[in-house]
Amino acid sequence: MRGGKLFVIMPSEKDFTFIMKRRNGVSKIYSCGTLQAENVGEEVTLRGWVNRRRDLGGLIFIDLRDRSGLTQVIFDPQISEEGHATASKVRSEYVLKISGTVRKRPEGTENSNLATGQIEVAVTSIEVLNTAKPLPFEINDRVEVDEMVRLKYRYLDLRRPRMQNNIILRHRIVKYMRDYLDERGFLEIETPIMIKSTPEGARDYLVPSRVHPGEFYALPQSPQQLKQLLMVSGMEKYFQVARCFRDEDLRSDRQPEFTQLDIEMSFIEQEDILQLTEGLYIGLVEKIVANRKLKQKPFPRFTFEESMAKFGNDKPDLRFDLFLTEISDLVKDSEFKVFSGAIAAGGQVKGLSLPGCANYTRRELDGLVEFVKQFGAKGMAWLALDKNERGEFTSKSPSGKFFTPEQLEVIASRFEPAAKPGDLLVFVADQPAVVANALGRLRNEMGRRLNLLNPDELAFAWILDFPLLEWKPEEKRWDAVHHPFTAPKPEDMHLLDTAPGAVRADCYDIVCNGYEVGSGSIRIHRRDIQSKIFSLLSYSEEEAQARFGHLLNAFEYGAPPHGGIAPGVDRTVMILAGEESIREVIAFPKTQSATDEMTQAPSPVDEKQLRELGIALIPQNKG
RNA sequence: GGAGGCGUGGUGUAGUGGCCAAACAUGCAUCCCUGUCAAGGAUGAGACCGCGGGUUCGAAUCCCGUCGCUUCCGCCA
Numbered sequence: 001m002r003g004g005k006l007f008v009i010m011p012s013e014k015d016f017t018f019i020m021k022r023r024n025g026v027s028k029i030y031s032c033g034t035l036q037a038e039n040v041g042e043e044v045t046l047r048g049w050v051n052r053r054r055d056l057g058g059l060i061f062i063d064l065r066d067r068s069g070l071t072q073v074i075f076d077p078q079i080s081e082e083g084h085a086t087a088s089k090v091r092s093e094y095v096l097k098i099s100g101t102v103r104k105r106p107e108g109t110e111n112s113n114l115a116t117g118q119i120e121v122a123v124t125s126i127e128v129l130n131t132a133k134p135l136p137f138e139i140n141d142r143v144e145v146d147e148m149v150r151l152k153y154r155y156l157d158l159r160r161p162r163m164q165n166n167i168i169l170r171h172r173i174v175k176y177m178r179d180y181l182d183e184r185g186f187l188e189i190e191t192p193i194m195i196k197s198t199p200e201g202a203r204d205y206l207v208p209s210r211v212h213p214g215e216f217y218a219l220p221q222s223p224q225q226l227k228q229l230l231m232v233s234g235m236e237k238y239f240q241v242a243r244c245f246r247d248e249d250l251r252s253d254r255q256p257e258f259t260q261l262d263i264e265m266s267f268i269e270q271e272d273i274l275q276l277t278e279g280l281y282i283g284l285v286e287k288i289v290a291n292r293k294l295k296q297k298p299f300p301r302f303t304f305e306e307s308m309a310k311f312g313n314d315k316p317d318l319r320f321d322l323f324l325t326e327i328s329d330l331v332k333d334s335e336f337k338v339f340s341g342a343i344a345a346g347g348q349v350k351g352l353s354l355p356g357c358a359n360y361t362r363r364e365l366d367g368l369v370e371f372v373k374q375f376g377a378k379g380m381a382w383l384a385l386d387k388n389e390r391g392e393f394t395s396k397s398p399s400g401k402f403f404t405p406e407q408l409e410v411i412a413s414r415f416e417p418a419a420k421p422g423d424l425l426v427f428v429a430d431q432p433a434v435v436a437n438a439l440g441r442l443r444n445e446m447g448r449r450l451n452l453l454n455p456d457e458l459a460f461a462w463i464l465d466f467p468l469l470e471w472k473p474e475e476k477r478w479d480a481v482h483h484p485f486t487a488p489k490p491e492d493m494h495l496l497d498t499a500p501g502a503v504r505a506d507c508y509d510i511v512c513n514g515y516e517v518g519s520g521s522i523r524i525h526r527r528d529i530q531s532k533i534f535s536l537l538s539y540s541e542e543e544a545q546a547r548f549g550h551l552l553n554a555f556e557y558g559a560p561p562h563g564g565i566a567p568g569v570d571r572t573v574m575i576l577a578g579e580e581s582i583r584e585v586i587a588f589p590k591t592q593s594a595t596d597e598m599t600q601a602p603s604p605v606d607e608k609q610l611r612e613l614g615i616a617l618i619p620q621n622k623g
Numbered sequence: 624g625g626a627g628g629c630g631u632g633g634u635g636u637a638g639u640g641g642c643c644a645a646a647c648a649u650g651c652a653u654c655c656c657u658g659u660c661a662a663g664g665a666u667g668a669g670a671c672c673g674c675g676g677g678u679u680c681g682a683a684u685c686c687c688g689u690c691g692c693u694u695c696c697g698c699c700a
Contacts (some may be wrong), residue, residue, distance in 0.1 A: 036626040056663085057656035072660065092650090109658055117660090134651055137634050143649085145634065148692050201700025221700075248699040249624095374626085374696075581693095591694065601646075 033069020037118045039102045044121060046071060047129070049159070050094045051139070053087075055387050061120075064096060067164060070114055072105075073098055083126045093139065093159075094134035099125045099446055136338045147583075151597035154588055166585045170573045172288050175263050177569075180280050186237040186263070191226040193219060193243070200484065203247035205256070213614030214585040218246035219257075222566060224483060225551050227264040228523055231562040232554045234440060236266045241569065250592045252581040253515060253571055257590075261572075262512035263520070264564035270506050270522055273565050274462060277510055277518065280567075285458055289576050293457040299464045299510070303465040308432075312440020313468070314466070316489055317514030318459035320452035324439050325415045327352045327427070337404035338381055342429035348438055349429040353415040354446055358384040371445060372428060377438035383425040385412060393421070444514060453513075455578060459514045465489070468505040469536065477538040482507045486521040487563075500536055510567065512575055520565025527555040 027043040036046065044464035051065035060075040075087040079100075090096065100123040111117035136153050141162045152158040157163055164483050179187065204218035220226070221588060222244045230238045243264040250256065254255060264271065279297055283296050293420045295318065301331040307314050321378055327346045331339040339349045360368075371382045383395040385408070392405035393412060403411070412419040419425055428438045447453050459474045468488050469478040492503040506522035524530045529550060544552065570582040583589040590596055610617065 046658055052660075052664050053661095054659050055656085059657040061659050061662085063660070070660095074658085076657075078657095106639075106658070109660085111660055114660080134633070137660095138650070140661080143635050144691070146630085149634080199700095202698085224700085246699060249697085251695070251699085254699070281642090303679060485700090591691090593691085597692095 004202055006592055024344075025158070031068035032064050032071045033067040033115055035071055035102055035116050035119055035121070035613040037104065038121060040104050042102045043099065044102055045097065045099045046073065046121065047097045048095070049139075050090055052098060052319055053090060053092065055088060060085060062096075064098065065097055067168075069116065071119075071121060072111070072114070073100065073123050075123050075126070079210045080124050080126075083123050083489040084127050087123070090126075090128065091134075091328065092134065094128055095130040095132070097127040097129055097235045098123045106109065110585065132375050148591070148597055151589070151591060154598050158587060163584070166573070166577050166579065167587060169288070169577055170569075170604070173284060173573055173576065174261075174569060176284055176288055177239075177241070177280065180238075180283060181239045184237070184276070186239045187235055188240055189230060189235065189238050190240060191220070191223040193240070195220050195226070196550075198225070200547075205245045205247050208613040208615055210573070210612055221259060223245050223262050224485065225548070227262060227564060228551060228559075228562065229554055231264055231266045231523075231525075232557065232559045234266075234560075236265045236560075238262075238564075242566075250590070251592060252583075253574065255353060255582060255586065255589055256594050259569040260566040260580070261518075261569055262564070262566045263342065264562060265506060266560040266562040268561075268563060270464075270508060270563065272562055273520055273522075274508060277461075277520075277565055277567065278462075279573075281460055281510070281512075281517075284572070284576065292456055292458050292576060292578075295457050297461055299460040301462040301464055304463055305465070308436050308462050312436040312438075312443055314463050314509065315514060315516045316461065316463075317444055317447060319452065319454055319457050319513060320447045321417070322352060322354075322443050322447060322452065324350050324352060324436070324443065325417055327411055327414055330411055330414065333404055336381075336399055338379070339427070339429050347425055347429060347431045348435055350435045351415075351425050352439055352443060352446070353412075353419040354424040355450065357450075358386060358422045360384070360424055368426060368442065370436040372442055375438045375441045377428045377430060379428075380438075381427045381429070383408065383411070385419055385421050385423050385425065387421040395583075405442075418541060458512055458575065460510065460517075463509040463511055465504045466507040466509070467501065468492075468503040468507075469500050470511075471501060471611060478536050480533075480537060481505065481522050482519065484537055484548075485523045485530070487524045487529070489534075496532065496536065506563070508565070510565070515571055515575060516568075517571055517575070518565055518567030520563065522561070522563035523563050525555060525559040527552055530555060 024333055027045045029045045029047070030039075030189070041277045046064055048064040048066035049065040051070055054061040058077065062073050062075070064073050074291055075084045098121065100121040102119050103122055104121050105111075105118060135156060136149055137143070137156070139156065139159045141160055145157070158167065179467040181188075194207055194217035197206065197216060202221050204221065207217040207219065209217060220242075223240060223242050227238055227240070240262045242260050244260050245257050247256060263273075263276070265276075271351045277299075279564055282294065282297055285292055300318070302310070304314055304318070309318055309326075310316070312324050324346060327342050327350070331349055332343045334340045342349060365382060367422045368382075372380045381399045382397050383400055383403070384397050386394045386396065388394050393404065393408035394400070395403065395408055400408075411425065412423075426442070428435045430438070464480050467562065468486060469480060470481050472479045474569070482505060486505045488502045489506055495503045498575050506520065507519070509519040510517045524533065530545065531541070534548070535541075539547070570585055573585040574580075574582045579585060588598065595601065
């Protein structure tokens, strides 16, 4: 899915008409995409870039481009000898100011591909505002240019229609978010970018202090603690389009700095946040992107457990019906030791039914086995379903001989929808976490490969009831699944001492098309409970005080119950734009190695700067 | 930290051991052209095939290393 054609931005007059009010001598100044048949006869001025020049010798056409679109302007020596002479020297991406008369195009030369295709401007005067060297790549969406070249010349890349659309869409989305929350009584409040480092989770970006040599600020991984403190401040409803920084390795949907719509509310319950957020996303889709369709509203809800069981992960792609199906009970006594052995060892057997894949070649099957092995599965069993003359289920596969036709039929009917001859059943037998990961990945892969997912569809859902804590075997301690300020479910509170791993959190993720779009939780607002969680996370009272003292102290002065959510702005725009990388919706993104090709950041600094900061560099081995 | 893919005129690709002193498209330059709109026609310039080493009589092509971009794993409260 390439190019900016997947979404249609609902038109907003405001974007382009403001400029029309200005006058330039006798002629009105227009944007290039706005002139219509009704303007015929008007004296107008246009400014823009030369998108394309077509020099017919005696007659020159130029498509003049600005943000709003294209207008064909024509240079006729009979109208202006001088203008025609100048136009013959003009090249691609020169910046021009032209004045002339809007006229209807001659019969048969209209261009229906152009919004302004009914008219053209006959130029009486031209001014070259700036020239341009030949460009490193063409300003259009027809070719896929190398990522490094695009990023080095990002200011040119951003001239391409696809990128202009993406940036405009991003603006509209963020504007809608701000308006939506403003209408509901939220205050946009800025929080500091230089804060105290409280390393927990991701690595911090550090900023050295000159005034306090040897000490550092950190850039916020998110404004989490600050927004909670704003709740203690009585702000009640807060939001911020907040930049967040995490020094971790990049992915197509992860940049070292990214933007969240950070939201926090007091005196609310989980349901309030879900309703608020769901309303926001339904509005975004229905009001901003015309040709994307919501698969389902209200959004379906799954518990974490259900999602893991059915989809093998906590961010399911719900655009296609392919479900992980457990058959442990059917095969626990099987002769097939791969199955019965795994169950005896405390594991399980689950499978997927791949429609119409029974004719996969050995080579294709080996490919699937290799695929699941990447994700920890020891192997993959398969049953290629067929029917014999008597109408009985058969399966041509090594493991098929362990199952009678009746058993095959029972297994096949366990799937939803029931597997039929011609389908390929694939199974992984292992510990539940391994089974979920391997089959969950395979599910997504096959959804793509079998063309089961509609790119225009948006399948949002809520994932609820995450566990509060997970056991870190290497560190021999419990760790917060979401973050350490997440409230345990009141009904599970009694398990904190006896079975911490069974405690569920008041925590929720909004997901769409296989991406985690946002996550949030009801927070702890009582000092005693927060201390208890810190101690479960193996922080001493002193450590907790040193790191989070500001929050713990604040909780002693009348902290209201509160909670919030933080949808990812970049991912939201990416999904609504139909793009596959957030780099396509960020004006100046970084490469996978976190460099900026345009400015060459990061870069060495002067010795003097380092000395002022009291920093000495340790020589690196490499290079 | 690890695995895969890619790297050939400005851009996008072809070429996978000799036919390559590298082809095609586009862009660029010069010329012709008054209804084009991814204009058309003619002519021309432009790449030592990411970089370094090796194998070979011979390397864009095979091998090793390295760098860059990218996808993924680890990591991402």
